[in-house]
Amino acid sequence: MISADRKFHAYLDEMNIITILLPFSYHNGISSTFYMTTDAEKIPLQILTKIDIEHNHKYVCQFEGDILFGRQYWIIDExxxxxxxxxxxxIRTDSFDEKFYYDGNDLGVTFHADQTRFKLWAPTATGVKLKLRPPAGQFSEIIKMRREARxxxxxxVNRDVEAYQYSFLVLVNQEWHEAVDPYVKAVSAGGENGVIVKLEKxxxxxxxxxxxxxxxxxxxxETHIRDFSIHKNSGIQNKGLYLGAGxxxxxxxxxxxxGLSYIKDLGVTHIEYLPFHDFAGVxxxxxxxxxxxxxxxLHFNAPEGSYATDPTNPYSxxxxxxxxIDQIHSIGxxxxxxxxxxxxxxxxxxxxEKVVPGYYFRHNEIGLPSNGTGVGNDIASERRMVRKYIVDSVRxxxxxYHIDGFRFDLMGILDVETMIEVRKACDNIKKGTLIIGEGWSLNTPLSADQKATIVNQAKIPxxxxxxxKFRDIIKGSTFNLFDKGYALGNEHNLDAVMEVITGSIGLAxxxxxxxxxxxxxxxxxxxxxxxxxxxxxxxxFPNEDLGIRIRYHRLATGIVLLSQGIPFLHSGQEFFRTKHGEGNSYRSPDAINQLDWDRKSQFKDNVEYIKGLIKIRKAFPCFRMRTSEEIRTHLCPLSFTSSTxxxxxxxxxxxxxxxxxxxKNKQFTTLPxxxxxxxxxxxxAGISSKVVLQGGENTMEPISLNVLLKK
Structure with a gap:
């Protein structure tokens, strides 16, 4: 509990520095001496500076010796x-990180013979207890935990506690907080408690x-587990669920x-699912x-329950x-x-925040949580135990679960070293693990050279x-709905177009x-x-006919599939997915977000066209060259008139x-x-040809992509 007679505040801000705030209402905020005490020990504090700050005198004090974390200290004034x-x-100092970095692989719950072991990293806590509740029990058991190194x-616990719910009670700064295990692997409905499971089952x-x-x-x-199957005509029984997606x-x-068989038939290699670790909002x-x-x-290592047939059963x-995942792997x-x-x-x-307040999140120069993500907090990946957590989670x-790749949301918030460690961990376990991320530069208090951004791509190759840049040049600005890119008829900046379709590697x-x-x-x-x-x-193009819009869409998607680099499709893009004009559907209803399988039937010709382009990409290595040197060696830009x-x-x-x-006009081209x-x-589109052209002058149809193979 909070000390009832607290007249002023004192904070440990460095290993040997204490900041004390005395309000003007308390002895005019003046004290000439301070000392620190714990048990029978009495340690004098040396006042280094004193300044006024918002109705307080702020004293910065120094002491000799070491603080013993886990012990309660008191500050006494004159x-x-x-x-x-x-x-x-x-907690945000390098010395703290160095002192308390723990490299063990046993945080959370581990099993040893006939016992279940619980470990929690909580270096600033002065007390920690384990709270256990039997599956059908109303009452919880509270067990004191022992502080160890780091x-x-x-x-x-020397008995079988499978299916027990558990949490930790943590005492920091004279306040008790109840927290779910950060390393929890199974949770109760809503993620309110951890649940002990035996993963071998x-x-x-x-x-x-x-x-x-x-x-x-x-x-x-890319798809979303619920979107993928929820439509009334999906033909899927377990709509909106893991089982349905499989x-x-x-x-x-x-x-x-x-469903899944259709995705296999389409010809893609990877299905990317929007988050399925435990989340709030449903x-x-x-x-x-x-x-x-x-x-x-909410919980990074436990699956989301709203996609399960029984969210109350942690095994479900x-x-x-x-x-x-097994079903997806079974079809290659x-x-x-x-x-x-x-x-x-x-x-x-x-x-x-409950277990180690202030450690896991970045704070700005005045000590407030930073908000580069735009959602109120930024994970401080540069801190050693935060980095370890991310790498442990990926591993x-x-x-x-045998995951084959990761898409890092807002990767630019994370630091380069963390992403290098993630890459190493993936390579050590499974070669070929794909890692992709959003390398946007966001306003978080991390130096620009440390951010895992596109600018720093050379550090995370x-x-x-x-x-x-590819997206906006080919389609038009994402942030200006009416801006048209090259594939939508914008005939300007052709050099930039050539650059992005050749891998953005500085071809010219x-x-x-x-x-x-x-x-x-x-x-x-x-x-x-x-x-x-x-x-x-x-x-x-509100006044254009359907055929013109189809052509523009087909062209833009075709450029994605035949450009150098890694092509990425949004589910339903091949049959003109619509969200009925909604630009941010993160919590819109199924009517907006669902994958409309009727459109797949309606626009079957386009689906077949996209399948054909995928076959072309797979059949001809020239569309997926490995290195920039290969591209420079084997690719020669052709000179055409106008926008071609x-x-x-x-x-x-x-x-x-x-x-x-x-x-929108036919173009005359000269072929070798x-x-x-x-x-x-x-x-x-396909790997077989229905038409043969002779070298020399030819006509190219409006709004079209063309692939020609020399016989």
């Missing part, structure tokens, strides 16, 4: 006033999938394939009442998520997990980043490069954020031409001599 020494900014608290063997040779061989398809051989009302007991994308993280969500596809390590839902309520998802001028290698560029024109491409087209762009690829004894005409099989034009 008037005999007494207050508890609170843990202040010391600020770890531990206790062992959920074991599934690791799949035998050979790693991709290079990230550019990936084709990513159903095979489902059919729509037209009798054609839907009532797990009434999951159809609310909707949320999942960017409100674990087993069903593993089954989903891979899983990318969207992870949100950059912030938590509500800082004050998070386990991090856990790979080892326990094995991590790919979403290429917003190396100094203009965004990335050193094409494998660092995730190319996209649509994702879960902002308006869908179809909705942007409806806004930009072209590239000639000479590779593996093959010659391939990619030509793009975004204008020889016979050219048309693999893709405005109507057809």
């Amino acid at each position: 008037h005999g006033g007494k207050t508890d020494l609170q843990i202040g900014a010391v 600020g770890v608290w531990s206790v062992s 959920t074991y599934r063997p690791r799949p035998d999938l050979s790693p991709l040779d290079n990230p550019v061989d990936a084709i990513i398809y 159903e095979l051989n489902t059919k729509g009302k037209d009798g054609e394939t839907t 009532d797990e007991l009434h999951p159809n009442k609310d909707y949320n994308w999942g960017y409100n993280p 969500r674990i087993i069903e998520l593993k089954k989903l 596809l891979r899983v990318i997990m969207d992870v949100v390590y950059n912030h938590v839902f509500i800082r004050e309520n998070s386990s991090f 856990y998802w790979i080892e326990e 094995q991590i790919a980043q979403f290429n917003d 001028k190396r100094g203009n490069r965004l990335f050193n290698e094409p494998s660092q560029s995730v190319n996209y024109v649509e994702c879960h954020d902002n308006h869908t491409l179809w909705d942007k087209l409806l806004a930009c 762009l072209g590239c000639l690829f000479k590779m593996n004894h093959e010659e391939v031409i990619l030509m793009i005409n975004p204008s 001599s020889g016979e050219w099989s048309v693999l893709a034009n405005h109507e057809h």
